[in-house]
Amino acid sequence: MNETVLQVRHLSKSFGDHEVLRDVDFTVSKGEVISIIGSSGSGKSTLLRCMNLLEKPTSGEVLFHGDNIQAPGFNLQTYRAHVGMVFQSFNLFANMTALDNCVVGQMKVLGRSRVQAQNIAMAFLEKVGMSAYVKAKPRQLSGGQKQRVAIARALAMNPEVLLFDEPTSALDPEMVGEVLTVMKDLASTGLTMLVVTHEMGFARDVSDRVVFMDGGVIVESDVPEVVFTQPKHPRTREFLARILEN
Amino acid sequence: MPNAQSGFFEWVFFFVRTYGPMFLQGAGTTLLIALTGTLVGFIIGLAVGYVRAIPCAKEDGAVKYWLLKLARTLLGVYIEVFRSTPMIVQSMVIFYGASSVLHINLPYLLAGFIIVSINTGAYLSEIVRGGIQSVDPGQMEAGLAIGMTYGQTMLNVVLPQAIRNILPALGNEFVVNIKDTSVLNVISVTELYFVSKSAAGTYFKYFEVFFITSVIYFVMTFTITRFLRWVEKKMDGPQNYAIHGSQTVPDVELIPKGGATNE
Numbered sequence: 001m002n003e004t005v006l007q008v009r010h011l012s013k014s015f016g017d018h019e020v021l022r023d024v025d026f027t028v029s030k031g032e033v034i035s036i037i038g039s040s041g042s043g044k045s046t047l048l049r050c051m052n053l054l055e056k057p058t059s060g061e062v063l064f065h066g067d068n069i070q071a072p073g074f075n076l077q078t079y080r081a082h083v084g085m086v087f088q089s090f091n092l093f094a095n096m097t098a099l100d101n102c103v104v105g106q107m108k109v110l111g112r113s114r115v116q117a118q119n120i121a122m123a124f125l126e127k128v129g130m131s132a133y134v135k136a137k138p139r140q141l142s143g144g145q146k147q148r149v150a151i152a153r154a155l156a157m158n159p160e161v162l163l164f165d166e167p168t169s170a171l172d173p174e175m176v177g178e179v180l181t182v183m184k185d186l187a188s189t190g191l192t193m194l195v196v197t198h199e200m201g202f203a204r205d206v207s208d209r210v211v212f213m214d215g216g217v218i219v220e221s222d223v224p225e226v227v228f229t230q231p232k233h234p235r236t237r238e239f240l241a242r243i244l245e246n
Numbered sequence: 247m248p249n250a251q252s253g254f255f256e257w258v259f260f261f262v263r264t265y266g267p268m269f270l271q272g273a274g275t276t277l278l279i280a281l282t283g284t285l286v287g288f289i290i291g292l293a294v295g296y297v298r299a300i301p302c303a304k305e306d307g308a309v310k311y312w313l314l315k316l317a318r319t320l321l322g323v324y325i326e327v328f329r330s331t332p333m334i335v336q337s338m339v340i341f342y343g344a345s346s347v348l349h350i351n352l353p354y355l356l357a358g359f360i361i362v363s364i365n366t367g368a369y370l371s372e373i374v375r376g377g378i379q380s381v382d383p384g385q386m387e388a389g390l391a392i393g394m395t396y397g398q399t400m401l402n403v404v405l406p407q408a409i410r411n412i413l414p415a416l417g418n419e420f421v422v423n424i425k426d427t428s429v430l431n432v433i434s435v436t437e438l439y440f441v442s443k444s445a446a447g448t449y450f451k452y453f454e455v456f457f458i459t460s461v462i463y464f465v466m467t468f469t470i471t472r473f474l475r476w477v478e479k480k481m482d483g484p485q486n487y488a489i490h491g492s493q494t495v496p497d498v499e500l501i502p503k504g505g506a507t508n509e
């Protein structure tokens with residue numbers, strides 16, 4: 001077994017009276033590609049967002065290489081650079097070009113010079129096939145192009161882990177492929193990835209492990225062959241039957 | 247000088263000829279106070295709007311929470327007071343308050359700057375706060391998610407978009423200020439209205455003089471309104487991006503080798 005990068009322990013999260021995550025335990029090893037599946041409202045996004053503290057857990061803890069990310073003195077900024085996030089709605093900085101989207105964080109968080117940051121940004125924009133659009137503003141790009149820039153922006157921060165929250169759900173069908181291709185490439189480079197997705201093909205073929213969530217708990221977590229062909233839990237079976245039908 | 251039988255236009259020409267430079271000087275003062283007041287007011291508005299937009303929860307620590315609460319209450323009072331009283335009254339209170347309570351005799355022009363700035367700041371604070379709230383929260387989340395702090399994301403991502411959104415309101419405030427600086431005549435600031443009143447009073451020719459005055463105000467506000475609209479259009483830029491053939495991508499130009507920056 002590889003070294004543990006992230007560890008989620010007894011994580012619970014409530015919004016008011018509504019308990020969205022209940023005592024979730026979960027470990028991520030270096031180089032693992034994990035798909036998180038489950039129906040809408042099951043707490044997948046909230047789990048990812050607790051892992052980079054966009055949401056504050058109500059109780060429980062998240063450990064990064066053994067360090068509690070909520071401990072006083074823990075450097076949250078550096079941590080977030082190391083554990084990047086790709087959003088369903090892209091969230092590219094609307095006031096900046098594609099290039100500057102990938103540059104600003106490097107300069108502000110990692111203290112890189114503009115020239116150095118631009119070189120790194122260019123390399124990653126090229127990697128996602130967006131080097132022809134460096135000077136384009138987000139509103140001039142298609143959804144698939146925006147998402148590829150957003151991936152380049154996260155990669156430019158030298159992440160150890162990337163969290164993807166339904167990266168293709170907001171895309172027109174013909175653009176899903178270009179983003180999935182980029183993600184498959186990343187998976188093959190050994191990047192640790194947590195991917196909330198409804199793309200069952202991706203979950204089955206690319207991930208090392210599939211996690212099924214329902215009602216704020218992890219119901220089942222196993223290698224894709226097991227989850228997809230012989231799920232242990234009836235709720236997993238129901239969900240897969242429903243989603244694979246379409 | 248025209249006499250009692252002279253007509254409207256003779257008087258108008260007379261005033262333009264003899265008081266022309268004074269009118270222009272008054273108009274200049276008006277523009278100067280309006281522009282400075284709007285810019286300083288905008289800076290006040292940005293600062294106040296920024297503070298009022300900081301999210302604060304009790305879990306962030308009691309000291310921070312109560313300090314923020316206190317600051318917000320004070321700023322709220324400032325905004326309410328200045329939005330709920332006429333600027334002409336504020337002028338009197340600030341000018342004579344400074345002299346009789348603080349024993350400071352403010353120079354007229356400086357008093358004008360201060361009054362218009364504080365008054366504009368109160369209006370723009372609310373507009374800035376609205377502008378910040380109109381920016382998609384996903385922008386802040388994306389900034390935080392790559393490790394930028396709240397302040398860094400605010401300055402680099404959210405505020406530039408908020409400012410773009412409120413630019414029309416800002417221009418509008420400038421135009422309003424050109425007109426409203428006229429109230430400063432009550433504390434003897436020699437702006438356009440004050441100059442006009444003096445000229446008219448000397449000859450008892452109010453209609454003739456204020457006809458000229460209104461033309462000058464109109465020209466100023468009309469020109470500026472058009473200019474600001476043009477600036478907004480320019481800032482929006484093209485909606486489409488011309489795709490370069492991959493051979494013509496100006497990579498070399500984009501990444502300066504000599505350390506020059508690409509702003």
Ligand SMILES: Nc1ncnc2c1ncn2[C@@H]1O[C@H](COP(=O)(O)OP(=O)(O)O)[C@@H](O)[C@H]1O
Pocket residue numbers: 015018020038039040041042043044045046047
């Ligand atoms: N900020 C919030 N405030 C209140 N309720 C929320 C908030 N975010 C999520 N929820 C609720 O938490 C539940 C889980 O949401 P989410 O984690 O987004 O699910 P998923 O990503 O699996 O669709 C939903 O019922 C949702 O309405």
Ligand SMILES: [Mg+2]
Pocket residue numbers: 044045046165166
């Ligand atoms: Mg979700």
